[in-house]
Amino acid sequence: MKVRSPLFMLLLMISGCSWHSTELSQPASPQSTAPHFDVKEGKYNPPVDLYTVGSVNPNLIFKKGESLEHNVHTIWAENRLGIRIRYLWTISGTSEIYANKLRLELAKGNMPDIVTTRDTDIIQELIDSGQFMEVGSLFEQYASEVWKKAVAEDASAWNPFVRNGYKYAIPIMDYEYNSDPLLWIRQDWLDKLNLEAPRTLDELEQVMDAFTNRDPDGNGIKDTYGLSVGFRNGPSTWMGDSSWVFGAFGTVPEQWNLQSDGTLEYGSVQPGARKAVQLMKQWVQQGYLTADSAWLDEEGAANQFISGKAGIIAGPYWMRGWPLSSLTNADPQARVSAVAIPSGPGGLVMRRGTLPINGAILINKKMKHPEIFFTYQNYLFDSYATSTGEFVNGLAEGYDWVMVNGKPTIQPSELPLGGVRVASYTLTFDGARIPSEVIREIPKDIAPVLLGQKEASRKEQFTGPPTATMKRDGELLKKLEQKSFQKIIFADSGIEEFDEFVDKWNAYGGLIESSEVNAWERSRR
Numbered sequence: 001m002k003v004r005s006p007l008f009m010l011l012l013m014i015s016g017c018s019w020h021s022t023e024l025s026q027p028a029s030p031q032s033t034a035p036h037f038d039v040k041e042g043k044y045n046p047p048v049d050l051y052t053v054g055s056v057n058p059n060l061i062f063k064k065g066e067s068l069e070h071n072v073h074t075i076w077a078e079n080r081l082g083i084r085i086r087y088l089w090t091i092s093g094t095s096e097i098y099a100n101k102l103r104l105e106l107a108k109g110n111m112p113d114i115v116t117t118r119d120t121d122i123i124q125e126l127i128d129s130g131q132f133m134e135v136g137s138l139f140e141q142y143a144s145e146v147w148k149k150a151v152a153e154d155a156s157a158w159n160p161f162v163r164n165g166y167k168y169a170i171p172i173m174d175y176e177y178n179s180d181p182l183l184w185i186r187q188d189w190l191d192k193l194n195l196e197a198p199r200t201l202d203e204l205e206q207v208m209d210a211f212t213n214r215d216p217d218g219n220g221i222k223d224t225y226g227l228s229v230g231f232r233n234g235p236s237t238w239m240g241d242s243s244w245v246f247g248a249f250g251t252v253p254e255q256w257n258l259q260s261d262g263t264l265e266y267g268s269v270q271p272g273a274r275k276a277v278q279l280m281k282q283w284v285q286q287g288y289l290t291a292d293s294a295w296l297d298e299e300g301a302a303n304q305f306i307s308g309k310a311g312i313i314a315g316p317y318w319m320r321g322w323p324l325s326s327l328t329n330a331d332p333q334a335r336v337s338a339v340a341i342p343s344g345p346g347g348l349v350m351r352r353g354t355l356p357i358n359g360a361i362l363i364n365k366k367m368k369h370p371e372i373f374f375t376y377q378n379y380l381f382d383s384y385a386t387s388t389g390e391f392v393n394g395l396a397e398g399y400d401w402v403m404v405n406g407k408p409t410i411q412p413s414e415l416p417l418g419g420v421r422v423a424s425y426t427l428t429f430d431g432a433r434i435p436s437e438v439i440r441e442i443p444k445d446i447a448p449v450l451l452g453q454k455e456a457s458r459k460e461q462f463t464g465p466p467t468a469t470m471k472r473d474g475e476l477l478k479k480l481e482q483k484s485f486q487k488i489i490f491a492d493s494g495i496e497e498f499d500e501f502v503d504k505w506n507a508y509g510g511l512i513e514s515s516e517v518n519a520w521e522r523s524r525r
Helices: 006-014 072-081 095-108 120-128 136-142 145-152 187-192 201-213 243-247 271-285 291-295 298-306 325-330 371-384 435-440 447-451 468-490 496-523
Strands: 020-023 048-056 083-092 114-117 170-173 182-186 256-258 264-266 312-315 336-339 357-363 402-404 407-409
Touching: 048 095, 048 114, 048 371, 072 083, 072 371, 083 095, 083 371, 095 114, 095 120, 114 120, 120 357, 136 145, 136 371, 145 170, 145 371, 182 187, 187 336, 201 271, 201 312, 243 271, 264 496, 271 468, 271 496, 291 468, 298 312, 298 325, 336 447, 357 371, 468 496
Parallel strands: 048 083
Antiparallel strands: 020 083, 114 357, 170 357, 182 312, 182 336, 256 264, 402 407
């Protein structure tokens, strides 16, 4: 659990952390009079203000003259709903920079009406600050039936945000299986080398060896790798994932897994994790993986693949559109196929499973009329999440869809700037999603590959709020795990380092954490 003091944050800012921030003065007074919602018009009249804050990440695309503060979506919200979305501040940079800015403003008590974030640590800090209201009763009173049913699809959705039986944040729902990995493989390399897609780890090693040593790109230089992995943020991640390697030996790392006796055990300290770490070290030694993978993040791993330097990467079903399309656009001869996760000894297949929650919404205690936000989000669930009404084709014509020869299309080649993802401008990052509606999003040729291994997807089983030990020692245990794995796999440490890691993990709080997690699990029965 990352806990940062205000002093740390001040020092961080003084030290020259690279961010750009725009700020808006707080309104002289909050919405003091009851807003008037014109039922006939379906909007607030006169318009009302909804204050929030936002992060401008590097992947956001804007048309000329638009920004997070003023764009096609903010204009739509005012015109359609009579809601003016106002940003107290926006900040450019990484998610960590946004989280740190939130911490700084939280210490000042300078929070907007609505805060949305995907950072699990900062969500807990915001809840524990006492500055945000209980939202369970508001959700029951104001949320639409479509929204309520979406949240009800996952019984654990509210768990992390509960304190003493009360709910203090609304889960942002995501699609099921949205980051469960499958393998993306260079089909043109397989064809050139007369190879079949691998079905087992043994066959995978044969393919990786060929991709590494048999010049699949034909440039006469030994400059390719079999597999691209991003290990900077750990083995279980949304792109460049390697959780499936651990899964081949019966465990999923960096999460709590249900055991046959009904207890929860942390995946990274199990005997199967030792075997996976040892195998990945062998792959580095054989040149199938670059040692630089230790420091590559998710996009760094993807860049290695799309630059033609690696022939396999594990990631979600939607990677074909981004970022893999960059490869096929740059090299028309390149072909990429989605294949199933290969099995380990005894035919075992496991991989990280996606919980259909991707952040949370918190409502300031000082917000006098929280129903304003529900008006906004209800509309998105009732229309955008269901692809009906004005959103049957997308959020904005000329941005994420256009008409071509009298028919709507979302083909990037037909869209301005290759497509502008208007959903990223919404307050919940993706507009509105119903977990089970993922089947509409998965391309038909990929669906059998992904969903054919449903049983392989293992979700995090501890979904409660952080335990006392997690708050105190969680960051230490995470760093211990990450550094130990990096030293074994990518550096000179031997496999005995894993045994030392497990002993330290237990001694530094892991055993107590395990006891707390299982006490929580027993309390639910």
